[in-house]
Amino acid sequence: MKLAANGDYPIIECMSNLEENDCDGSEAGCVWCSAVPVGMNVCITSTVASFFPSTMLDCPTVSVEPETQIEPNAQSKIDASEDISLSDCWNLEGDDTEDDCARATDSCGWCSDTLGLGLSLCIPESFEDYFPDSLVTCAAPVLLPKSSLRGSEYKSSDSAPANQKLLDNLATIKRRALNSALFSEDDVTVTDYMNAQYYGLVSIGNPSKSFKVIFDTGSANLWVPRVGCSHCGIPIIAPKTKYDPDHSSTYEEDGAVFEITYGSGSVSGKFGMETLDVGGMQVTNQRFGMIEDAGGLGLAYLAGKFEGILGLGFSSISIDGATTVFENAISQKSIENPQFAFWLGTKDGEDGELTFGGYDDSKFVGDLHWVNLVSATYWEIALDSISVGTEVFQSDTTGIVDSGTSLITGPTSVIKELAHEVGAKRSLLGQYTVDCTQTDSLPEVVFTIDGTDYNLSSKEYVIESGGMCLFAFMALDIPSGPAWILGDVFMRKYYTVFDVAEKKVAFATAV
Numbered sequence: 001m002k003l004a005a006n007g008d009y010p011i012i013e014c015m016s017n018l019e020e021n022d023c024d025g026s027e028a029g030c031v032w033c034s035a036v037p038v039g040m041n042v043c044i045t046s047t048v049a050s051f052f053p054s055t056m057l058d059c060p061t062v063s064v065e066p067e068t069q070i071e072p073n074a075q076s077k078i079d080a081s082e083d084i085s086l087s088d089c090w091n092l093e094g095d096d097t098e099d100d101c102a103r104a105t106d107s108c109g110w111c112s113d114t115l116g117l118g119l120s121l122c123i124p125e126s127f128e129d130y131f132p133d134s135l136v137t138c139a140a141p142v143l144l145p146k147s148s149l150r151g152s153e154y155k156s157s158d159s160a161p162a163n164q165k166l167l168d169n170l171a172t173i174k175r176r177a178l179n180s181a182l183f184s185e186d187d188v189t190v191t192d193y194m195n196a197q198y199y200g201l202v203s204i205g206n207p208s209k210s211f212k213v214i215f216d217t218g219s220a221n222l223w224v225p226r227v228g229c230s231h232c233g234i235p236i237i238a239p240k241t242k243y244d245p246d247h248s249s250t251y252e253e254d255g256a257v258f259e260i261t262y263g264s265g266s267v268s269g270k271f272g273m274e275t276l277d278v279g280g281m282q283v284t285n286q287r288f289g290m291i292e293d294a295g296g297l298g299l300a301y302l303a304g305k306f307e308g309i310l311g312l313g314f315s316s317i318s319i320d321g322a323t324t325v326f327e328n329a330i331s332q333k334s335i336e337n338p339q340f341a342f343w344l345g346t347k348d349g350e351d352g353e354l355t356f357g358g359y360d361d362s363k364f365v366g367d368l369h370w371v372n373l374v375s376a377t378y379w380e381i382a383l384d385s386i387s388v389g390t391e392v393f394q395s396d397t398t399g400i401v402d403s404g405t406s407l408i409t410g411p412t413s414v415i416k417e418l419a420h421e422v423g424a425k426r427s428l429l430g431q432y433t434v435d436c437t438q439t440d441s442l443p444e445v446v447f448t449i450d451g452t453d454y455n456l457s458s459k460e461y462v463i464e465s466g467g468m469c470l471f472a473f474m475a476l477d478i479p480s481g482p483a484w485i486l487g488d489v490f491m492r493k494y495y496t497v498f499d500v501a502e503k504k505v506a507f508a509t510a511v
Contacts, residue, residue, distance in 0.1 A: 033059035188279035190352035205248030216404030220318035223289030224308035231295035258289035265296030364495035364508035399484030409476035424471035432471035
């Protein structure tokens with residue numbers, strides 16, 4: 001028998017619950033199961049769970065049943081009485097390419113769009129006998145494993161359109177799987193959420209647990225929420241993965257107080273020490289923050305897509321002098337080249353790439369232009385001028401290149417004049433907006449850095465959202481520090497390389 005893909009199919013509603021309590025509290029008939037062969041826990045519909053034997057998917061008995069999930073009279077289970085090769089195929093630490101999968105065993109198949117998540121996995125090809133093509137599609141020909149899973153010739157409505165939610169490629173689950181299965185040694189996928197939040201994955205502890213973090217060159221500490229954290233997500237609506245030191249064999253107690261304040265607010269908790277992996281870059285004995293209260297960050301964090309922050313600034317600005325993740329990676333020889341680079345994508349919603357240990361010359365055109373830092377604290381550089389046409393609005397100033405800031409910020413007086421020059425008007429919320437019908441005619445804003453002009457067209461400094469066109473410059477007065485912050489708006493246009501050893505950054509036009 002096969003699972004049906006038509007009708008109400010809440011598998012994604014269940015899998016979006018990444019904590020046991022959230023899963024058990026769901027009304028979709030979800031159940032918290034242990035995927036025995038791969039040592040993971042997953043929240044899945046109880047009906048889907050009933051298709052697997054306890055040696056593969058160990059689930060408690062639940063009283064709440066979801067809407068009918070299988071075609072009538074589908075009674076059979078996958079047979080695990082003999083050797084099921086799931087663990088041989090689904091080797092998340094190694095067999096993560098089609099060629100590797102083909103070499104694993106005769107029974108493994110490279111299957112695409114698994115469970116509608118938009119990714120490929122190496123799994124027993126005979127699983128295709130149980131799932132419709134809209135959920136699992138394996139490369140032909142299908143090779144049956146030696147254990148010969150028992151499935152009938154019955155075909156359910158494979159041609160029926162899958163539930164739209166399956167086709168939306170839920171980012172939470174997709175990124176979690178990608179972290180384990182699809183990352184290359186040096187690259188991290190950076191997800192763009194509405195041009196406002198860019199995040200990727202870091203795995204912490206043993207067994208490892210994946211967290212969505214903002215890779216922030218404007219700070220220097222790593223933190224994630226701890227189990228029991230206050231103001232850390234909204235159950236079911238915006239759940240967040242939590243770190244539990246009691247469930248990691250590599251956790252070491254530190255005990256020092258952790259508290260850090262950003263422009264948007266503060267978080268607090270305690271320091272701990274752990275092992276982590278980010279894009280294949282492994283670090284041991286890393287001090288990090290286990291957050292107990294994130295209320296200071298407000299709704300932006302409570303309902304945001306990210307769960308923590310991984311600072312990529314220098315240890316000189318780190319809370320309690322904790323060595324940064326990247327500096328630890330250098331000293332532990334996890335990477336050969338002390339550089340990292342950001343490509344944030346050139347289209348709205350396009351996933352970007354963070355490269356550790358160098359840079360990707362396929363992501364830009366022309367030569368990299370290197371600029372020395374003013375100081376090895378933030379990634380602060382000298383700015384020759386900010387201008388529009390022949391009018392210079394500020395000269396001989398400084399700015400930081402900050403991947404953790406969405407917009408470009410500058411002194412209030414200068415932003416006010418700049419906004420007036422391009423025809424932007426201040427809204428009641430303090431943001432500047434422009435007439436969406438006039439964006440094509442707006443002039444370029446030019447940052448001159450070390451003698452080189454970096455132009456931003458209206459296409460690049462206007463963000464359209466909800467029928468409004470936001471001028472992507474924000475007023476921010478920093479009492480002692482750099483006058484400007486060149487955030488994601490600037491970094492989307494210009495590929496940026498950060499060199500820790502030489503204390504300099506480089507820019508080139510992104511493609």
